[in-house]
Amino acid sequence: MAGTGGPEGDGIMRRCLRGMALLYLCVKGPRLYRVYRQNGRPMALRGRSQEQEEPGVSWESFYQPRALEKHTDSILAWVSVLWTISYYSSPLAICYMFRKGYLTMSRMVPLGQYGLTLLFLLAGVVCLRGLGRWSNFQYIQFIYILEKTKIENNSDNKRILSSYNFDFSSWPVDFRWDETSSKNVKGTGPLGGVSLLKPDPRPRGAADSVLHKIQKLPCQITSYAVAHSFGRRMLYPGSVYLLQKALMPMLLQGQARLVEEYNGKRAKLLACDGNEIDTIFVDRRHLGDDKGSKLVICCEGNAGFYEIGCISTPLEAGYSVLGWNHPGFAGSTGVPFPQNEANAMDVVIQYALYRLGFTLEDIIVYAWSIGGFTATWATMAYPDLSGIILDASFDDLVPLALKVMPESWRGLVTRTVRKYLNLNNAEQLCRYQGPVLLIRRTKDEIITTTHPDDISSNRGNDLLIALLQHRYPKIMADEGRMVVREWLAASTPELEASVLSQYGVEDDWCLSVLQSYQSENSSLFPWIVGEDMSSDERRQMALYLAQRHLKNFEAMHCSPLPTSFFQIPWKL
Template sequence: MAAAGGPVGDGLIRRCIRGMALLYLCVKGPRLYRVYRQSGRTAAIRGRGQEEQEEPGVSWESFYQPRALEKHTDSIIAWVSVLWTISYYSSPLAICYMYRKGYLNVSRLFPLGQYGLTFLFLLAGVVCLRGLGRWSNPQYIQFIYILERTKIENNSENKKMLSSYHFDFRSWPVDFQWNENSSKELKSTGPLGGVPLLKPDLQSRGAANSVLQRIQKFPCQITSYAVAHSFGRRMLYPGSVYLLQKALMPMLLQGQARLVEEYNAKRAKLLACDGNEIDTIFVDRRHLGDNKGSKLVICCEGNAGFYEIGCVSTPLEAGYSVLGWNHPGFAGSTGVPFPQNEANAMDVVIQYALYNLGFELQDIIVYAWSIGGFTATWAAMSYPDISALVLDASFDDLVPLALKVMPESWRGLVTRTVRKYLNLNNADQLCRYPGPVLLIRRTKDEIITTTVPEDVSSNRGNDLLMTLLQQRYPKVMDEEGRKVVREWLACSTPEQEASVLSRYGVEDDWCLSVLQSYQSEHTGLFPWSVGEDMSSEGRKQLALYLAQRYLKNFEATHCSPLPASYFHMPWKL
């Protein structure tokens, strides 16, 4: 009897241990949002030694269907998370109020501590109940088996099964790391000399850096740091605010599903050199065999944009292969979107495109909308061999736009804070890229104008164009050349633009022949000295001709989606 009962008892113990381990995985497992549409799903390994089984005829619902226990406990945890976030942001005011009321003493705080511990125990119980609800759901059990197996064996087969689920991206295994492939040889030709990080501004030495000066500047430095790391960063990148992401979650889930189900998109997690995890999506069109599909468009979103619902749709509709990514702190990406972290994220995205997806630099187009122009121009500066750069509704410098929305009395603080911690110097970076550039200006832009939306002459995209033309064609863009280009930029309709061109007698064929003749006799490296021996009228014509080629107008507001017909390759001589 004992001999016969031993193996039975051992088997029962093993089953209990496996059941408890599975329950533990369900308790600590990620939230599952969606099971993408697919019939005939391959089941996960149910345990060691068991084989995968096909489930023909099974058609899962598009959205994951949690059972009642999991659904209600998830709602409780979500509300607790929202309330905690609100409490975190309002804590300074709450502390000041409690201090004035005399609540900040041991006798008053001790009961609050007891209530806090009780609340934590209750919250832990809710989490355990949610795990129990998941444990009773076959859909979640299959998902957790696939996830755990992928963590052990991160191969293409397991990752393909895991990609059928949309869940909390923090639990997604890393697909590519910044140091996975050596890129020193590639980067050594770039203007940064192989360093993928932003260079800090050099500080002058001497009297300006004396001990007394440093002591005098210390309060200002503390204030700038506090402003940048509190509301400054959140004002600049509102998409990183948790409450906004929570409100947009249904739209993000729908956008993610559209990319995966309609475009067969591939999601991946990239590890940047600063430890941040970057959420990316890739749509491959190379199998179509056309010229557009062989080009990869890397999309850089705006300050409240996500690839799920952002500018990715424009190159997708135009027929290109597309790689989208979310800023640090946005949706599935971790970290905070300071300029240094943004540059690190863009660096690993490009390396992923080169070494994992198999594209060449000559096949990569960087496309950015609004504040995404910072990472786009950084990429163009650091990888000057990319095919082209397209900037939509972008600006030259953040300082004028920051001063526009802040009180005049804060001018010094705002300027110092932006230059030190939030310096988005798009124009400086753009001038270090020698390739084709297309700037798209919104004629009704209400965000990057410094006066009113109707005043197109105050659009900071104008300054971006002027800086680029002055760097590339300094002889053409003399005082008179700058004046006529500013006159053309002040036009808000095609009729007004045509009138300016007609007044100065711009002949496209003549301008093109002049540029081609210069290019044939010189190396082609910028800056060009074309126009040096030209008359004043000729330089004006050439300045207007170049402005037309580098900038195109789109009659829309800042946040209007860009139609696919406006997305095309920049002018190239």
Template sequence: SSPLLLCYLYRKGIRFCRLIEYATKLSKAGVSLLKPEPKHRGTADTVLNSMRMLPCHIISFLIAHSFGRRMLYPGSVGLLQKAMRPMLQQGQARLIEEFDGQRNKLVACDGNEIDAMFVDRRREGGRNGNTLVICCEGNAGFYEVGCMSTPLEGGYSVLGWNHPGFAGSTGVPFPQNEANAMDVVIQFAVHKLGFQLSDIMVYAWSIGGFTASWAAMSYPEIKALVLDASFDDLLPLALKVMPDSWRPLVTHTVRQYMNLNNAEQLCKYHGPILLIRRTKDEIITTTGPEDIMSNRGNDLLLKLLQFRYPKVMTDEGIRAVRHWLGATNHVEQASVYSSYEVDDDWCTSVMQSYQTERETMYPWSVGEDMAPEARRQLALFLAQKYLRNFETTHCTPLPSTEFQDPWRLQRAPQGDRRATWKRGMKGMEQKPPVGICCR
């Protein structure tokens, strides 16, 4: 209770925090990341709050830099890499011998060496060869045996890379190091391989959605983004596997050291996006694979649509999309879709009319003059354009037939704008007025 004792402990705490800051200096250096908003407090309780939070800071640091990082990225564990070494060597040899792959070591801005593999299809004359697909692997994935195979089978030029600390890459896979690695991969693709950003697609599986969404946010000129079996935020998944009594500690640790805020980054990108949801996913569900509504891919879609089309995604729009997301297969989804009597032509004409008359940067105000029925139709139309189901588990390789270009809204010819609108209204005459203002 002595003021001198409190002052002494406070100074010791500050010194320890500075030691932590110094120890993590390298992992914090590099490209920009979105930071969680700080909680505003009055000056009166700053010292006491710092003292109160000091044990939490210390424990969070120890957790993140010991078992926490290894739980999040098991592929960085040496024992696992040793067990997989023959498989990785075989996969690397296959990429070089069968696909004429070129292995490269890229040095990121933090000094980490990133092991990368490039397969060039530009000279083969195929339809997809001039598009480069940069692949971002999962938390136990390696380019040698990972998701590179999907775009390779589709005839794309492909650039794969390993997370820091995975196989031939050095470092540790903290978010800052991950973003630094992604940055040097894109720089390599543009300045060394000669691809334009507009010819680059980023494809990610699972936790790779963090670096993929960071790339889309930081390089908005890229052609498109495809996220397979990814999630909106790490925190709900971390809370799922930890005791409830640890909730404050887990929250602080994730936000401070492992803040994989995919949805927040995704909303900074204004280009084409495709989300692939695994209907039997057992990894990114917060309850179990049988509860498809606990799949965090649903939350990723909802957050994206709510940002891009806030006037469409009102309460009735959200309820309709949730109803559609609750379907576990294509037949059920088609049944839900038809039950709302969605007219695809009408929805397309509405979107084209809005795009023609206004700026295309998100968020859009389309839907603000619509009746609930029209909002529900547009919400479902947009949901099925942005998300596709793949009826399997989390770790099943994605077939090349499921890897497709994301939906792009084609502009209607300027002279045919009103005609397009009228064609889109066909079949709506028998329905109640939807309250759309069309000038």
């Protein structure tokens, strides 16, 4: 008997164990969405001849699941959606059940039994999905390279793994925030390259008495509840699971375009708060021109993703581009509170410096809408960045939050925003010494506080005024500020030209005055230029500076920015 078992029996046992291990990997493995293609062939097969490809296998751009995997995936997707809806509606459901008397022990026990039965059924569906994957050659190849990369995370394995688009939670980490803690880069943040937001110091005194703290406690609890429930989701709707689910086909298509057409390289970055940040990098340095040697880091809006966001503008303009998703958006984990946003931006810049090989002087930060917060934070924490471009951004969140909330909530809204959602773009931008370009949408319906046609209520105006007042306080005295406001209220190019003509702005004279001041004084802002000017000269200079820092784009808030408007910020 022992002789007949021998090596053949051992071989059968090993094959069975390998098959069971492979089935287990297919059960717990991530969902596979796509196999990227280049030059008509799957990127996963680069380096292999046509004869080496699996015979009878049709490689499509989208992963083709077998019937069993397809149907079980649909079931699990519907369960996920229903669970999300149940989660958000649970407070109302609990109130209803309480009023109907359903929250009793006699009624809760059967519900618990039904829930346990449902869990067993879902576990069975997951196992059936794994069985469907186990019979699919494409998935077997994918799970093999994924497990191999987890063991040996080298460039060759990562290159092959990047040929697949799958649930990003299973992607190995490419770069960690603490990889550079021992290095020192000019212009980095104060904590070894990690700059964190700091709360404003509060003076001690009677206001900090125990009684006062107790009196403020209900307000603080309410603000916390508002910020962490619907407040954060209203501010960043892109972090809502149901919206991401609806946008998934567009996100997959956009990502495929970046990888297949532009040879984009996806990477997972680990921030100091433990959040994983989803990024993509398009390298144009091999082209050998000035644009390709510049890196544009793109900061998306509150419902924007790098797959379909503002990244397309600098990409089409010919720059190297690094896009990233907010915490809680698509492949990034966490929630998009200001501190998490700052931590994410910090690790993105560190990745650009230490892994991609750019210098701070090569990097331009470009932001659209609410992305202005992380962009201005970056320039505050890394003052040697080459420049910043803010498109359709604002100075402060409070006026915009008050616009959409009831007047009776004014105190609650102001307190909640200041404590938990404080996007103070103007304050951060004024700490930056480098070139700045603001792009204002003349028909912006989002960041105006009155009517979209009232361009004078656009909060981009206040961002420009705050910047110029900080940098040129003498020029932006009363008459300078008033004339800039008048120019900003002009809703057409003809009206703008009329204002400039009225005050006789001479560009050559203004430029020569600024250059003369710069040659004789420190280049650090604020400048005291304009102290000995007449009122008319200050008006001329104020309008000249406003033109250099702000450009108008006749469009609504969400219109894509044409490449002709993407310009390097003005520098004296």
